[in-house]
Amino acid sequence: MKKSTIFIINLILLFQFGWTEQFTNKSVLRNEFLNCSNNFRISDILQNIEGGSFYTIGGYTYNLVFNGLNAYQHQNFSLYIDDHKISRGLLGNKNINSLPINLNSIDSVTIINTPLLYKGNFENNGIIRIYTNSDHSNEQNFYFKNRLMLGSETKDSGPYQYTRYQSPNVDKIGADYSSVLGYKIGDQSALVNLHWRQNIYTDWSINKRLTNLNSKRDWPMLIEYGGAVQLKGSFFDNNYSLLLSHVDANRMYYFFEPAGHEFPLNYLSNYFGVSIDRNLNPNFDFNINLKYESESINKLMQEKAVANYWALENFNATFELLSKEPGYIQSLGGGLQYTSLLSSRGRMQDRFIPNMYLKFHFEPDLVDHISISQLFKFYRNNVYENYGINIIKRFNPDNKLELMLASSRDIMPLNSYWYWNDKGYLFERQQINYNTETFSRNQKYNGDITWTKNINEELSVKLSILARYFENYPYRHQTFNLNKDKFTFSSPEIYYNAVDGFVKGFKAIFNWRPLPAIHSSLDFTILDPLSQDQFFTDAWHKIPTKIVNYKIFFKPASSFSLQFNLHHNSKTIWHEFENISGIEYFSTFKENFIYSHKLPGINRMDIKMQKLLLNRSLALNLFLKNISNQRIYYHPVGAAFDMSMYFGIEYNF
Amino acid sequence: MLSTQASSQSPFSELELTIQLDNNINKNNFHEYWKMNKGFNFNYTTPFYLGKIQGGLNYMQFSSKYKFRPDFQSYFIYAGWLYDFQLINKLSFAPCIKIGNYLMNFDIESQYEKYESEVCIEYSILLKYSLNESVAINLELGKNFVYTYKNIDLILLKTGISFQLETPEFFNGIQE
Numbered sequence: 165m166k167k168s169t170i171f172i173i174n175l176i177l178l179f180q181f182g183w184t185e186q187f188t189n190k191s192v193l194r195n196e197f198l199n200c201s202n203n204f205r206i207s208d209i210l211q212n213i214e215g216g217s218f219y220t221i222g223g224y225t226y227n228l229v230f231n232g233l234n235a236y237q238h239q240n241f242s243l244y245i246d247d248h249k250i251s252r253g254l255l256g257n258k259n260i261n262s263l264p265i266n267l268n269s270i271d272s273v274t275i276i277n278t279p280l281l282y283k284g285n286f287e288n289n290g291i292i293r294i295y296t297n298s299d300h301s302n303e304q305n306f307y308f309k310n311r312l313m314l315g316s317e318t319k320d321s322g323p324y325q326y327t328r329y330q331s332p333n334v335d336k337i338g339a340d341y342s343s344v345l346g347y348k349i350g351d352q353s354a355l356v357n358l359h360w361r362q363n364i365y366t367d368w369s370i371n372k373r374l375t376n377l378n379s380k381r382d383w384p385m386l387i388e389y390g391g392a393v394q395l396k397g398s399f400f401d402n403n404y405s406l407l408l409s410h411v412d413a414n415r416m417y418y419f420f421e422p423a424g425h426e427f428p429l430n431y432l433s434n435y436f437g438v439s440i441d442r443n444l445n446p447n448f449d450f451n452i453n454l455k456y457e458s459e460s461i462n463k464l465m466q467e468k469a470v471a472n473y474w475a476l477e478n479f480n481a482t483f484e485l486l487s488k489e490p491g492y493i494q495s496l497g498g499g500l501q502y503t504s505l506l507s508s509r510g511r512m513q514d515r516f517i518p519n520m521y522l523k524f525h526f527e528p529d530l531v532d533h534i535s536i537s538q539l540f541k542f543y544r545n546n547v548y549e550n551y552g553i554n555i556i557k558r559f560n561p562d563n564k565l566e567l568m569l570a571s572s573r574d575i576m577p578l579n580s581y582w583y584w585n586d587k588g589y590l591f592e593r594q595q596i597n598y599n600t601e602t603f604s605r606n607q608k609y610n611g612d613i614t615w616t617k618n619i620n621e622e623l624s625v626k627l628s629i630l631a632r633y634f635e636n637y638p639y640r641h642q643t644f645n646l647n648k649d650k651f652t653f654s655s656p657e658i659y660y661n662a663v664d665g666f667v668k669g670f671k672a673i674f675n676w677r678p679l680p681a682i683h684s685s686l687d688f689t690i691l692d693p694l695s696q697d698q699f700f701t702d703a704w705h706k707i708p709t710k711i712v713n714y715k716i717f718f719k720p721a722s723s724f725s726l727q728f729n730l731h732h733n734s735k736t737i738w739h740e741f742e743n744i745s746g747i748e749y750f751s752t753f754k755e756n757f758i759y760s761h762k763l764p765g766i767n768r769m770d771i772k773m774q775k776l777l778l779n780r781s782l783a784l785n786l787f788l789k790n791i792s793n794q795r796i797y798y799h800p801v802g803a804a805f806d807m808s809m810y811f812g813i814e815y816n817f
Numbered sequence: 818m819l820s821t822q823a824s825s826q827s828p829f830s831e832l833e834l835t836i837q838l839d840n841n842i843n844k845n846n847f848h849e850y851w852k853m854n855k856g857f858n859f860n861y862t863t864p865f866y867l868g869k870i871q872g873g874l875n876y877m878q879f880s881s882k883y884k885f886r887p888d889f890q891s892y893f894i895y896a897g898w899l900y901d902f903q904l905i906n907k908l909s910f911a912p913c914i915k916i917g918n919y920l921m922n923f924d925i926e927s928q929y930e931k932y933e934s935e936v937c938i939e940y941s942i943l944l945k946y947s948l949n950e951s952v953a954i955n956l957e958l959g960k961n962f963v964y965t966y967k968n969i970d971l972i973l974l975k976t977g978i979s980f981q982l983e984t985p986e987f988f989n990g991i992q993e
Contacts, residue, residue: 316934318965319966320933321933321966322921322966323850323933324966327850331967720866752966753967773896777991793964806964807936808936809916
């Protein structure tokens, strides 16, 4: 069916029906089960998400994908802290560990795996929404939490450093320190987060090149500090939510794929956003969001392989009008986005990008819920259309079937390196070829069918069939070779935009709560990429085709909890690193370590314990990760993650 | 006939303080370079929801067999779990697992290389003979495994004495 036909049909429906925000296929990780404070970093709580996979090179920046919605090259999933969308991207990487909030201020995390129009944005790559304790729903009116977490990875040399069995040191992990101050008076609440985080990069597989890249010749170590202030409340019948944050990461060793190695960066990000809701009358709501966001990168090293300075500013304003009738809700919204890049090459600006959207929801007799949404983005004389339809059929309160279909065409995220590359920005010394004129033609179609059944009060089952079709998928092709002098990698880049492919998948989730003190879940996901185009399947071979998670949470008493996680994912293949496969990066008295572009499957077992003391004001956390002590690689040239032990202490005033 | 003890006790209702002397009884590559001079283990054990938990410190002193390699002391700070089985009237045995940080302090000048720490796990069997209601003697055979790249693998035979106390009221306040 032609797009124009779909548009006309939807427009007709729009004026007959309404809409409400009812998304499906989401995972809600509640703090009761999540026990956020008994994790080391935010990335830890996302490592056992159903249908999710990730890779990390140095252990601090993470690349995530969910449910086959995209490949690792496009980190286009969206991050929300309460009502605020955090758009920053560090040249395409949304580092979840650099968020300005702390684990002990998180109430719950929701992962939305299906494309939908969400808070004025058409989100077609998945959403991570973090709910903080900003409204104090689970807390006292005043609290002050302080948390210190330390970790240690195995395989230090120990006393053998003085013998023929010597090996280099693999140092501690962390420390991470955070404070959270919460205050509530009447219906006004405030939450202040402060953090100080450290990451040391000493793994043998990355140490040689980092030592070569480190002009100061000291320990390759990140130190990051930051904070956020959140205010929530009401004034003159308006509800407001405000977020102000700042993060300053010093010496973040960021692996920049176009360059083929890490850069020690100083990375700064700022955010100011306010969201205001007004209930004009019982049937009419109005919402406005204003946001200013900036991020900047200063490169520490002298080598002119990348720009020395890169600063992005983003201003965003959206509004929404929502009218409600029984069984019928409709809304009209729109927004303006303005972005500018200031780099050592000069200022590159972008004009305002307006968008407009329509959503409606209705409840016909045949099914229980239908919602339809459309968003149009206007950019460079083009209209970018996004459509979504969600149908729910409830057979009874414990048995429902959901269908979600979406079609989306979007410009590259404005915070990404891809976008500015497309506009003509090139780093120095960059060898680049375009097999495409623009990335703007890529189109994605998604379909999800989910059946949910509560078998009894203890057991529930959720089964999903997933289908994604990518048309003109943008793909950066690289073939890395080793630079023997610095032990870094280099590759020419070729950008393609004529790659088509299909991904089908199946997902099953079982939740079992045999006793109030025991909660367990088992999920497995199968993803299968199909394409005539080798580049498309290459991009998906980096993502495990089979992912299994088993989690059991045991809380025999209110002051003690135990959690056991088991994760399996199948092997992955990273074709672009084929030329460095077999190269030795380190040798010891008993082993030679080589890079490989084929990573074996991962079986990881983690165990977490938390004991509360002193009338629950003091929490002791012990967390063992990878207890079978496998040498786990998430990336061909990334660090190996052996068994690690973490210890944390948290005191609540 | 075996019977279990811990299941009948409410969490934190008792406190058992134990002190032991360590003996290292195995030989491997590690012992080409160092020998253990002495070691002390101190822990407290209390009933938990299932079995018992303990927290403790095991101090060990190692002397080098060569002048150019330093002596070192280790401090294994651990949390443990064990489950008591009654063998006969006054004799019980308990399988234990201890997990913690193994801090090493080398006798060298350089502050940079003086300290190292590593993950350590110890599995053991504890035999305990009660002399009366509050005093018992014990014998523990354990495998102490330090996860350095070349592992430190010690089999320890520990003997000692333990004292059973009612958990003081203030201690209950801490533990809940």
